[in-house]
Every structure is written in C-alpha cells, then in structure tokens.
Amino acid sequence: MTQIEVNNISFTYPKYEESDPVEIFKNVTLSIPYGVTGLVGQNGVGKSTFMLLCGGLLLPQSGDIYINGINSRDVYSDELTRRELVSFIYQNMEFETEENISALLKEVYNNGFLAGKNVSENIIDEVIDVCELEKILDRKTQEISKGELQRTIVAFSILYGTQIIMMDEPVFACEDYIKNKMFDYLIGYSKKYNISILYSAHELELTEKYSEYVIFFYKKSNPIIGKTSELFGKKNIEEVFDAPYSVLKKREQFYREGLLL
DSSP states (O other), X not given: OEEEEEEEEEEEEOXXXXXXOEEEEEEEEEEEEXXXXXXXXXXXXXXXXXXXXXXXXXXXXXXXXXETTEEHXXXXXXXXXXXXXXXEEOTTOOOOOSSOHHHHHHHHHHTSSSXXXXXXXXXXXXXXXXXXXXXXXXXXXXXXXXXXXXXXXXXXXXXXXXXXXEEESTTTTSOHHHHHHHHHHHHHHHHXXXXXXXXXXXXXXXXXXXXXXXXXXXXXXXXXXXXXXXXXXXXXXXXHHTSOHHHHHHHHHHHHHXXXX
C-alpha cells in the first residue's frame, strides 16, 4: 500500500543574491509504501529537499505530492493537519528549553498522537531506556552533548507518534551501538503502530540493515525506489556515489573515526 505519491514533480531553488537558480528535481514520479525507507545518495543531490517536499514543508513548482491521500499543497497551508501527518527531525537541530528532558518527554507524549494507539503504559520509560536518556533526565537541552541531544530528539519523535516520521541524519553523532539499538527499536515501532519512517543516514551499513525500502538519488538522473533486499548491491551503490565500493567503505570508516576524535 502506498503512503506517499510523488506525481511528476519539479522543484528548483530560486535565484538568491548572486547565486543562480538550482534545479533539484525535474519530472520525478515515485510511490513510497508504508514502512521504513532509507534515502541514499551523495551530498547535494536533494535528499533533505525531498523529505521537506514529502512532508509538506516545501511545495513543488509543478506536479503533486499526496501524503495519505492529502495533497501536500493543502498540508502546507494547514499546520494542524501537517502536525498529525508528519514530524521532521532536521540535521543539526539545536534549541534551548526551560524544562528538563524528563518533563519534555511527558509533554511531547501528552500532546502527541501516540496515546490513541493502544501503547504500553510504560512507553515513556521504554523510550528512555532505548535512547539511553536516564543520566540526562534532569538536564535541559542546552546542557547536553550533541549525541545526547540527537537521542533526545529521536525519543521526542517516537513519543509524538505522527503517521510519518522524517529524519535527516538523526544519529550521526551517536556511537555505533546506540545507532543500532535505536534503529532496531524503530523497525519494531513502525510495524507495531503502523507508523512510517523516512530517513537519511551517512552509514551505508545502517541503511541496508534497517530499511525495508531504499530511494537512490543520482546527480544526473531521477531517483528510483525499490526493496532494499533487491536494490542494495555493490554495483548500484557505486553508480549512486560514482565511486568504487572499497573507497566508499574507507570513507565511512574515516567519518566514524573523525567523530570520535
């Protein structure tokens, strides 16, 4: 069953000061099913823009996007509908709060949409455990590390419970074991509560392991979608990144090591 329909859309960022207009998509058509979908591609090919378009936060210049049957143009102008349909985790989110993490988790859950889905009465404690937030519950968002903030924001998105969660590099500052722990939980969460997840992640192994579907973004052609088990292969990855697979694996290793420095 399809959850997001992308029908012949085109999108160009307009001219800004001295820069020329930048065409990102032209005549793109995709059907995104329910479930967990990973977005794969080089930097600058439109992964973040695509999620913003599919979440009704940007509008295509032509074509239409339907989110659970609702045109994104209607979602864009109706914040209440958008808030129930889609939540978005931006890359490098930072914000300051007056309340501590413990209070915020309860507030997000009480004002979200998960409560009506027959969830466990211990769901907040469950999420605290999965995201390993026990040691920071009495602190504010501006008082925690980058990795701790990312784990907190993922916890917020889980407890808020929109029909679709979009995540742009949500765990890049986290240690490998916690990335796997959270994504393993998210897979089960998606199935249990019929909540779809679209995300981009730097690590190819993470995407291959935790995506039911993948969308490949190319520099010189339109994106394609397919089952991860069928599409995620060495040859296809090399075409997406225009680089040998061995080089891509070394690049990932350097990236992870750099984060630990």
